[in-house]
Amino acid sequence: MSDLTTRETVMPGTAPGEDVLLEITGDGDFQTADMQLSIGPAHPATHGVFRIILEMDGEKVVGARPVIGYMHRGFEKLAEHRDYRQIKALVNRHDWLSGFSNELGVALAVERMLEMEVPDRAQWIRMLLAEWNRILNHLMFVGSFAIELGAITPMFYAFREREDIQHLMESATGGRLHFTYNQVGGLKLDLPKGFLRRSGELSTMVRSRMQDYKDLLLGSDIFRARTVGVGPLPTDVALSYGVSGPTLQATGLPEDSRVTEPYLKYGEIDVPVPVGENGDSFDRFYCLLGRIEASLDIIDQILDHMPAGPVNQKLPKQVKAPEGVTYVRTENPLGQLGYWLESDGGRTPWRLKMRTPSFSNVQALPYLLQGTLVPDAIAVLGSVFFVVGDIDR
Amino acid sequence: VTVLARRDDALSPEETEELLRERLGDAVLGTHAEYGTFTVHLEPDAFEAAARFCRDERVLAYDFFDCLFGVDAREEGFDVVAILYSTSTGNRLCLRTRCPGGREEPTCPTITDVYRGADWHERETWDMFGIEFTDHPGLEPRILTVENFEGWPLRKDFHLASRVAKPWPGVKEPAELDEDGNVIERVPRIGDAPGPYELDKAMAEQAKLANPAPDTPAEVEEPVHDSEEKPEPAAGEQAETGIDQATYDALIAEGKSERIARSKAKAAFVKKQRQQAADDASDEVAETESGQAVAEDAERTDTAEDSGQVLSGDVEQEAEEAEAQATEAVKQAADQAAYEQEQAAAERVESDEVDPSEAESASQKAEDKRKAAAEARARKAAERAEEADDAGDADESGDGGEDDA
Numbered sequence: 001m002s003d004l005t006t007r008e009t010v011m012p013g014t015a016p017g018e019d020v021l022l023e024i025t026g027d028g029d030f031q032t033a034d035m036q037l038s039i040g041p042a043h044p045a046t047h048g049v050f051r052i053i054l055e056m057d058g059e060k061v062v063g064a065r066p067v068i069g070y071m072h073r074g075f076e077k078l079a080e081h082r083d084y085r086q087i088k089a090l091v092n093r094h095d096w097l098s099g100f101s102n103e104l105g106v107a108l109a110v111e112r113m114l115e116m117e118v119p120d121r122a123q124w125i126r127m128l129l130a131e132w133n134r135i136l137n138h139l140m141f142v143g144s145f146a147i148e149l150g151a152i153t154p155m156f157y158a159f160r161e162r163e164d165i166q167h168l169m170e171s172a173t174g175g176r177l178h179f180t181y182n183q184v185g186g187l188k189l190d191l192p193k194g195f196l197r198r199s200g201e202l203s204t205m206v207r208s209r210m211q212d213y214k215d216l217l218l219g220s221d222i223f224r225a226r227t228v229g230v231g232p233l234p235t236d237v238a239l240s241y242g243v244s245g246p247t248l249q250a251t252g253l254p255e256d257s258r259v260t261e262p263y264l265k266y267g268e269i270d271v272p273v274p275v276g277e278n279g280d281s282f283d284r285f286y287c288l289l290g291r292i293e294a295s296l297d298i299i300d301q302i303l304d305h306m307p308a309g310p311v312n313q314k315l316p317k318q319v320k321a322p323e324g325v326t327y328v329r330t331e332n333p334l335g336q337l338g339y340w341l342e343s344d345g346g347r348t349p350w351r352l353k354m355r356t357p358s359f360s361n362v363q364a365l366p367y368l369l370q371g372t373l374v375p376d377a378i379a380v381l382g383s384v385f386f387v388v389g390d391i392d393r
Numbered sequence: 394v395t396v397l398a399r400r401d402d403a404l405s406p407e408e409t410e411e412l413l414r415e416r417l418g419d420a421v422l423g424t425h426a427e428y429g430t431f432t433v434h435l436e437p438d439a440f441e442a443a444a445r446f447c448r449d450e451r452v453l454a455y456d457f458f459d460c461l462f463g464v465d466a467r468e469e470g471f472d473v474v475a476i477l478y479s480t481s482t483g484n485r486l487c488l489r490t491r492c493p494g495g496r497e498e499p500t501c502p503t504i505t506d507v508y509r510g511a512d513w514h515e516r517e518t519w520d521m522f523g524i525e526f527t528d529h530p531g532l533e534p535r536i537l538t539v540e541n542f543e544g545w546p547l548r549k550d551f552h553l554a555s556r557v558a559k560p561w562p563g564v565k566e567p568a569e570l571d572e573d574g575n576v577i578e579r580v581p582r583i584g585d586a587p588g589p590y591e592l593d594k595a596m597a598e599q600a601k602l603a604n605p606a607p608d609t610p611a612e613v614e615e616p617v618h619d620s621e622e623k624p625e626p627a628a629g630e631q632a633e634t635g636i637d638q639a640t641y642d643a644l645i646a647e648g649k650s651e652r653i654a655r656s657k658a659k660a661a662f663v664k665k666q667r668q669q670a671a672d673d674a675s676d677e678v679a680e681t682e683s684g685q686a687v688a689e690d691a692e693r694t695d696t697a698e699d700s701g702q703v704l705s706g707d708v709e710q711e712a713e714e715a716e717a718q719a720t721e722a723v724k725q726a727a728d729q730a731a732y733e734q735e736q737a738a739a740e741r742v743e744s745d746e747v748d749p750s751e752a753e754s755a756s757q758k759a760e761d762k763r764k765a766a767a768e769a770r771a772r773k774a775a776e777r778a779e780e781a782d783d784a785g786d787a788d789e790s791g792d793g794g795e796d797d798a
């Protein structure tokens with residue numbers, strides 16, 4: 001982080017070879033009027049309708065106040081008016097970059113309340129698609145974070161891979177963003193012929209290109225200068241805010257519900273969890289890239305394990321969860337996604353609370369932005385990976 | 394921060410409960426564990442102390458603030474649930490309390506001093522349920538809805554606007570319907586959407602009109618083989634009842650599936666019956682003047698329905714259907730007769746300019762006749778239904794029923 005008070009500046013407008021070195025000295029107490037800078041709701045650095053009001057002292061951020069709710073669509077209310085099969089089309093949409101992982105959580109919650117055994121093959125396929133979905137999501141942030149720091153190329157690279165993966169997902173589910181492929185008790189359909197082979201090929205291909213991203217970003221001096229040491233987050237603060245996902249792992253804590261509370265068949269395979277050291281912007285991005293490679297590892301293991309058999313089961317005419325409550329937590333691409341499902345035994349949930357990762361992660365922004373400079377604020381905003389729909393629901 | 398808690402010696406729910414009871418005493422109202430979710434019910438006053446204890450007690454070490462939200466508890470007000478997680482033991486705990494103040498002024502102590510993350514979650518709970526968190530640093534402005542929004546959206550007595558304005562298309566409204574698509578009536582209570590039951594009722598009726606039960610004859614465009622005699626069932630072969638055998642055979646020959654062929658043949662049969670009844674009715678018009686219509690028609694109805702009397706299999710149902718069909722056919726015939734009578738009378742009035750009283754008496758006469766005919770037919774239909782029942786009984790008792798008929 002650069003220090004405002006001892007910055008050395010070359011004065012512009014001087015003749016060649018006639019550099020004037022200007023040194024600003026002192027304790028930084030020169031008068032700068034407090035100013036409010038409102039970023040958003042429509043600003044490229046916030047990718048979505050997210051607004052943050054920065055209290056400025058000169059170029060230094062002394063306070064930040066996120067203003068959310070521009071995309072509030074009342075999903076929790078709507079879910080109370082739809083039956084369990086209709087909900088999956090709703091929850092698909094709060095985090096539009098991780099549709100498959102979102103609907104998975106609701107399916108797991110209803111299945112748990114019905115005490116339903118899901119066929120093995122369905123569980124492995126769910127894992128396979130959830131991991132592809134995770135890579136899709138992370139590639140998006142690899143591209144967008146780089147573009148916010150001024151590097152355009154990684155975005156094109158990321159979209160090259162994203163397109164291939166979306167083709168793959170589309171071949172099985174018919175959707176590119178909103179898959180609605182899960183259903184209570186299994187999956188809508190079995191995988192198309194050749195899907196596993198194509199998955200293997202694509203996994204090899206994406207892995208071979210991971211080095212490109214590392215060279216372009218992690219190895220770039222400019223990138224390091226913009227991110228190393230910017231917006232560090234201590235582990236205990238992160239936990240107190242409920243921060244999860246790559247942002248929490250960057251603080252050095254290998255917390256990942258695929259490992260700590262395994263669901264589906266994650267307990268039977270090896271899930272690598274990348275961790276950072278300081279929890280700064282660089283570490284957050286490092287963990288994001290690491291999670292892509294981890295997902296590729298998981299995909300290769302899943303392909304080795306994939307059993308044959310049915311992928312769904314016959315459901316009663318009306319799916320009714322019995323009276324009671326359950327809380328299901330899954331590791332979404334952006335962090336921990338929790339669904340609190342409370343049923344009074346009817347056809348619709350009595351209460352469906354969506355605990356979304358972005359809501360909790362963004363809450364830590366005022367802490368992270370305190371004391372940064374404006375360009376660093378952009379690096380912080382970009383590295384606390386969030387989707388606005390996931391904040392507002 | 395050193396924690397004593399380790400994943401391998403994490404406390405079980407029972408041990409956690411014991412520890413909480415030891416510390417908080419009677420403030421722990423109860424616990425329950427279901428579907429892998431452990432919940433502790435607390436007095437609202439002890440809510441913050443419990444959260445603090447869970448975070449600081451080194452064998453519990455609930456360091457991760459998961460979320461906090463409200464739940465509508467009907468007449469009793471609202472619940473607040475806070476979910477905590479321990480990254481060192483892997484345990485999860487739900488603290489649940491019922492807000493004092495009922496539905497009017499629900500309040501709850503804040504836990505923002507314990508967990509930083511509770512701030513926004515409490516603001517959201519206030520925004521959605523109107524629960525005031527005492528000593529919260531600032532619940533306003535509303536976090537998710539617009540600043541000037543009125544009402545508490547997630548309360549069950551806040552009705553979903555779109556559902557008030559327009560019923561859900563299709564009969565997919567998730568209110569309670571029984572197997573026949575009728576609405577199960579129950580005492581209204583908090584949590585009911587605005588009149589979904591009324592809407593459902595209306596929609597269920599609409600749906601019934603749009604999709605009549607498969608057994609009622611639909612308008613199937615099928616040529617009616619009037620002249621064709623019903624072929625005798627081959628010896629030893631179980632006769633198909635209540636269907637038009639010729640149509641059935643033709644459809645089977647065309648390669649249609651058995652089910653389709655049977656239903657179409659059935660429709661053709663019914664149509665044939667109707668046609669015959671209608672023919673009778675038109676005959677009747679001619680004969681009314683001679684005054685013998687009633688008796689003759691009764692006979693004719695008999696003959697017309699003979700073909701329907703070969704009954705076997707699910708006889709009772711068939712009998713009911715036949716009754717319904719016959720009644721309908723009879724009613725149609727009667728209506729047509731009456732209509733034609735009146736037409737004729739009116740024509741007479743117009744052309745001959747007869748005495749209005751005569752015309753009136755003529756129409757009166759026609760009315761009387763219509764009534765008489767309708768009565769006779771109703772009687773006939775009832776008899777026929779009985780016969781059908783008898784035939785059914787006979788059929789059930791032995792093989793002879795068919796031959797007898």
